[in-house]
Amino acid sequence: MGDDPGLMTVLLAMFAGAIRVSTPFLFVSLGEMLTEKSGRINLGLEGTLVFGAMSGYAISYHTGSPWLGVLVAGFCGSLFGALHGFLCKLPKVNDIAIGIALMLFGTGLAFFFGKPYIQPSAPRLPSISFGSWSDHPGIRQALEINPLFLLGIALAVFLWWALRNTRFGLIIRTTGDSAPAALALGIDVNRVRLLSTMAGGFFAGIGGSFLSLYYPGSWTEGLSSGQGLMAVALVIFARWNPIYCFWAALLFGAAGALGPALQSIGVSRGYHFFNAAPYILTLLIMIASTSPRRSLKGAPGELSITK
Amino acid sequence: MADTTETPGFAVETSMASDLPERFRRSAEFVVIPLLALIVSGILFSVFLALLGKSPVGFFALVWKGGFGTSFSWQNTLVRAAPLVFTALCVAIPARLGLVIIGGEGALVLGGFAAAAIAIPMIDWAPTFLLLGVMAIAGMLAGGIWIGCVGALRHYRGVNETIASLLMFYIAVSILNFFVEGALRDPSDPNKPSTRPIGSDNMIGVIPGTDVHWGLLVGVLLCGLLYLLMNRTTFGFAAQVAGGNLRAAQSQGLPVGKLMVVSCAIAGACAGLAGFFEVAAIHGKANASLVAGYGFTGILVSFLARHNPLVIIPVAIFLGGIAASGGLVQRRMDLPDATVLVLQGLLFVVILVSETFYGRLSIFQSKGEA
Numbered sequence: 001m002g003d004d005p006g007l008m009t010v011l012l013a014m015f016a017g018a019i020r021v022s023t024p025f026l027f028v029s030l031g032e033m034l035t036e037k038s039g040r041i042n043l044g045l046e047g048t049l050v051f052g053a054m055s056g057y058a059i060s061y062h063t064g065s066p067w068l069g070v071l072v073a074g075f076c077g078s079l080f081g082a083l084h085g086f087l088c089k090l091p092k093v094n095d096i097a098i099g100i101a102l103m104l105f106g107t108g109l110a111f112f113f114g115k116p117y118i119q120p121s122a123p124r125l126p127s128i129s130f131g132s133w134s135d136h137p138g139i140r141q142a143l144e145i146n147p148l149f150l151l152g153i154a155l156a157v158f159l160w161w162a163l164r165n166t167r168f169g170l171i172i173r174t175t176g177d178s179a180p181a182a183l184a185l186g187i188d189v190n191r192v193r194l195l196s197t198m199a200g201g202f203f204a205g206i207g208g209s210f211l212s213l214y215y216p217g218s219w220t221e222g223l224s225s226g227q228g229l230m231a232v233a234l235v236i237f238a239r240w241n242p243i244y245c246f247w248a249a250l251l252f253g254a255a256g257a258l259g260p261a262l263q264s265i266g267v268s269r270g271y272h273f274f275n276a277a278p279y280i281l282t283l284l285i286m287i288a289s290t291s292p293r294r295s296l297k298g299a300p301g302e303l304s305i306t307k
Numbered sequence: 308m309a310d311t312t313e314t315p316g317f318a319v320e321t322s323m324a325s326d327l328p329e330r331f332r333r334s335a336e337f338v339v340i341p342l343l344a345l346i347v348s349g350i351l352f353s354v355f356l357a358l359l360g361k362s363p364v365g366f367f368a369l370v371w372k373g374g375f376g377t378s379f380s381w382q383n384t385l386v387r388a389a390p391l392v393f394t395a396l397c398v399a400i401p402a403r404l405g406l407v408i409i410g411g412e413g414a415l416v417l418g419g420f421a422a423a424a425i426a427i428p429m430i431d432w433a434p435t436f437l438l439l440g441v442m443a444i445a446g447m448l449a450g451g452i453w454i455g456c457v458g459a460l461r462h463y464r465g466v467n468e469t470i471a472s473l474l475m476f477y478i479a480v481s482i483l484n485f486f487v488e489g490a491l492r493d494p495s496d497p498n499k500p501s502t503r504p505i506g507s508d509n510m511i512g513v514i515p516g517t518d519v520h521w522g523l524l525v526g527v528l529l530c531g532l533l534y535l536l537m538n539r540t541t542f543g544f545a546a547q548v549a550g551g552n553l554r555a556a557q558s559q560g561l562p563v564g565k566l567m568v569v570s571c572a573i574a575g576a577c578a579g580l581a582g583f584f585e586v587a588a589i590h591g592k593a594n595a596s597l598v599a600g601y602g603f604t605g606i607l608v609s610f611l612a613r614h615n616p617l618v619i620i621p622v623a624i625f626l627g628g629i630a631a632s633g634g635l636v637q638r639r640m641d642l643p644d645a646t647v648l649v650l651q652g653l654l655f656v657v658i659l660v661s662e663t664f665y666g667r668l669s670i671f672q673s674k675g676e677a
Contacts, residue, residue, distance in 0.1 A: 043470075093663050096407055097610065100407070101655035101656045104607070104651060105649070108647075109649055111644075233474070286466045291465050
């Protein structure tokens with residue numbers, strides 16, 4: 001150690017970035033995972049994420065309480081989820097297309113109502129310091145951890161446990177694997193999917209509020225750059241397993257931190273390509289982890305993208 | 308009564324439509340339902356505006372004035388409609404195969420960039436027609452390969468084409484920025500990083516008597532050609548079969564993989580052509596202005612047109628008009644520029660929901676079948 005301080009700085013920045021940048025990925029992917037487990041895919045989470053970012057920021061600005069902002073963002077997200085869940089139950093309405101429409105609609109609404117909040121600064125979420133044992137300022141900074149990150153981990157573990165061991169988990173999994181089987185068990189398929197999509201939207205909204213209230217920490221129209229959609233790909237990579245979702249989110253966070261980390265030590269050549277790293281990584285992962293011939297292990301049987 | 312053979316004696320006929328010939332009645336469904344969806348979206352958007360204390364009547368009057376009211380606004384509308392025609396085709400052609408491609412914007416950006424990049428060493432010596440020809444081919448190739456890859460990934464690796472194409476949009480923008488701000492940046496332009504301009508002498512002109520460039524006409528011709536390809540050829544028929552039932556198509560020995568890749572390549576070439584026209588007729592060079600959202604509005608155009616290349620033309624003009632009126636609405640009514648986005652999103656949702664009514668409204672059904 002010490003002979004290459006540049007590499008250390010980059011690695012440390014990527015570690016810090018993985019923790020900071022991964023939180024929205026984690027929440028959106030957990031939400032998407034839950035929705036997909038019930039047998040539907042919601043591509044509209046990108047719009048939900050952006051609207052959550054805007055509404056969370058607006059509420060924090062008006063009330064001075066960022067946590068209330070997080071809550072309202074989640075609530076708005078579940079409204080979008082409810083819209084998706086309700087519309088997709090109509091016959092001949094395609095869940096992927098509705099998702100794309102809601103992505104545009106949610107983003108449009110967020111930009112529409114968000115105009116007045118681009119300038120003012122709202123109270124941001126606090127962070128908890130875990131790095132006081134270290135003298136290294138970089139490590140200290142890296143271990144400034146937002147409570148939402150910890151909440152996300154707890155949520156991942158809870159969902160992992162609940163999907164396996166609870167009655168609700170069984171109902172959701174059955175609905176996602178075979179709607180006729182669920183129907184035979186007396187389960188209201190549309191209601192399960194509606195509630196799963198609403199819960200998914202709630203998580204995605206929270207993920208969005210993290211973007212505007214913690215990192216990057218302000219509301220702009222270019223705030224989200226496809227995180228909501230990358231999360232959908234991430235769920236496939238994570239094989240619909242909440243714990244894998246967490247590791248995948250960390251990986252994506254690290255990839256997203258690569259560009260800024262290299263820039264901080266003065267490597268600016270190819271900056272745009274390093275910024276594209278998360279997209280390239282997502283694409284490569286999708287290519288490596290899917291197959292045209294067999295269905296994916298762990299994939300819900302009703303899911304339209306894996307059929 | 309045009310035909311009475313199918314009419315059961317006990318059928319209760321109350322509507323006027325019952326007197327219409329069958330054929331007309333069946334196709335009326337495809338006109339009436341989208342129109343109803345438009346009206347419903349208009350009403351919902353009026354409610355939205357009214358809740359915000361803005362006048363819906365004033366809004367639609369301004370949209371009319373800014374988009375279609377004067378010859379000036381018509382030309383503005385048509386200039387915006389041109390790229391929408393191409394990007395909508397980028398959605399419509401793969402849609403026949405059941406593929407949902409939403410990354411047309413990426414093919415547009417890359418097509419425009421490729422056109423501008425290949426022009427750089429040629430500007431000084433090549434005659435205009437050669438320069439433009441090579442640029443157009445480069446744009447189509449870049450876009451075609453880009454989206455063609457999405458089709459290939461879908462067929463050979465099972466990668467979801469919707470997500471892949473959107474990811475590739477972000478990658479395309481990175482490629483554009485990398486070169487435009489780096490190796491291919493024109494040093495004589497200190498303000499906005501751009502490639503070297505192709506020169507005003509080499510730009511594509513306008514259709515005589517208008518301010519609209521020739522791209523619109525090319526787009527209209529292309530719609531006609533692709534309509535014939537998808538509806539009157541073996542290729543189109545095979546694509547339709549594969550879109551209806553993939554397994555059945557495979558078991559009939561149709562080359563599904565080839566169909567997918569070729570359809571996606573054609574689609575990408577259309578979007579690449581849009582990028583070429585943006586460079587050769589509007590900007591004169593490639594820069595970040597290429598990322599203007601035409602690819603995303605094109606998705607809406609194609610869905611509104613139910614992926615029919617001929618219907619794309621009027622729908623593109625309609626949405627081009629709404630986009631063209633955005634500035635006027637923004638200034639006069641003190642509404643943010645995202646108002647148009649909200650209207651488009653709403654329209655998109657309502658149009659998709661209207662799908663549920665096809666074949667379910669008894670007025671459009673064959674007598675005795677409904």
